[in-house]
Amino acid sequence: MKDFNIQNITRENVKKMSPYSSARDEFKDFTHTMVYLDANENPFQNGMNRYPDPQQKKLKAILSKQNKIPENQILLGNGSDEVLDLLFRAFCEPNKDNIITLPPTYGMYGVLANINAIENKEVLLSSDFQPNVNEILDAVNEKTRIIFLCSPNNPSGNSFDDESILKILKNFNGIVVLDEAYIDFSENESYLSDLKLYPNLVIIQTLSKAYAMAGLRIGILYASPEIITVLNKIKPPYNVNVASQEHAEKKLLQSTLEAQVKKIKTERNKTINALSNLSFVQKIFPTDANFILIKVDDATKRYDQLIDKGIVVRNRSNQPLCENCLRITVGNKEETEQLITILKSL
Ligand code: PMP
Numbered sequence: 001m002k003d004f005n006i007q008n009i010t011r012e013n014v015k016k017m018s019p020y021s022s023a024r025d026e027f028k029d030f031t032h033t034m035v036y037l038d039a040n041e042n043p044f045q046n047g048m049n050r051y052p053d054p055q056q057k058k059l060k061a062i063l064s065k066q067n068k069i070p071e072n073q074i075l076l077g078n079g080s081d082e083v084l085d086l087l088f089r090a091f092c093e094p095n096k097d098n099i100i101t102l103p104p105t106y107g108m109y110g111v112l113a114n115i116n117a118i119e120n121k122e123v124l125l126s127s128d129f130q131p132n133v134n135e136i137l138d139a140v141n142e143k144t145r146i147i148f149l150c151s152p153n154n155p156s157g158n159s160f161d162d163e164s165i166l167k168i169l170k171n172f173n174g175i176v177v178l179d180e181a182y183i184d185f186s187e188n189e190s191y192l193s194d195l196k197l198y199p200n201l202v203i204i205q206t207l208s209k210a211y212a213m214a215g216l217r218i219g220i221l222y223a224s225p226e227i228i229t230v231l232n233k234i235k236p237p238y239n240v241n242v243a244s245q246e247h248a249e250k251k252l253l254q255s256t257l258e259a260q261v262k263k264i265k266t267e268r269n270k271t272i273n274a275l276s277n278l279s280f281v282q283k284i285f286p287t288d289a290n291f292i293l294i295k296v297d298d299a300t301k302r303y304d305q306l307i308d309k310g311i312v313v314r315n316r317s318n319q320p321l322c323e324n325c326l327r328i329t330v331g332n333k334e335e336t337e338q339l340i341t342i343l344k345s346l
Pocket of ligand 1: 078079080081082106150179182205206207214218219
């Protein structure tokens with residue numbers, strides 16, 4: 001982090017390029033009293049005949065106020081998957097650079113590395129799903145651009161130790177992505193307030209989980225203004241559509257988050273209690289997320305039995321350190337009751 005310099009890690013073509021300038025970029029003071037003949041849109045008003053605001057200013061203003069982060073430190077995308085992809089395209093040179101991921105973790109980091117022709121150096125988590133910090137720092141070379149940390153981690157559900165996260169942040173001169181998709185289900189604080197301390201920190205959050213808007217596809221990236229400027233240069237101009245922006249603005253102003261998270265945590269505890277009384281469940285891993293990873297006697301058998309009874313969980317057995325593991329998302333009260341009844345009957 002001491003020598004972090006965004007110029008050193010931005011791709012040459014990105015440094016040199018001029019971004020696409022859309023009609024709405026050129027004329028920014030968008031109000032409905034003007035006559036808009038600049039974007040080849042259909043003039044018949046129906047609420048969606050106009051292109052969306054490329055900078056999603058209203059949505060960012062709400063997020064900025066709620067999370068106390070300046071708007072110029074926020075980038076929105078079509079789901080977190082899009083903002084993650086933008087990081088590769090801005091900072092990783094295909095066929096040259098590498099990233100580090102910590103399996104078992106969210107699969108898209110590796111998939112995006114593949115798509116972008118970036119080597120993915122995998123450093124396994126420890127048996128209690130914590131980062132092996134020294135091994136991670138040993139794996140860094142002069143071509144390492146990004147280290148991906150997911151906390152709470154998917155699929156294990158646990159949060160990473162602060163000490164490990166901070167050591168990586170302090171000792172790596174590239175970008176540290178901290179994926180906080182599940183942070184609202186955790187008792188731990190987000191790292192958002194640390195953005196001012198670490199210019200190499202990028203925090204990813206999403207409206208898909210605790211905010212209950214997976215269908216809208218809105219991912220949030222918080223970082224330094226310098227990182228956001230580079231990403232804005234390469235993002236598709238209209239990447240968050242009108243309907244998603246409007247729905248998200250409305251929903252963020254309603255206060256359903258805390259009540260829903262509380263209910264999900266209650267169901268999580270009920271599920272954990274029920275699971276702990278089942279003979280075929282060998283281990284229930286600690287979770288700070290809205291899912292529970294369990295080790296069972298025979299994951300494929302139990303998965304198939306649940307499918308037969310109409311319940312779909314995720315078999316994570318093919319992931320390292322997850323042999324015979326199932327990942328169960330916490331549902332609502334009725335779904336939890338159904339799950340528990342069926343589990344008891346197996
Ligand atoms: N990060 C993690 C850790 C996830 O588990 C997921 C989705 N399962 C995402 C990001 C993607 O979220 P989004 O819906 O915002 O693309």
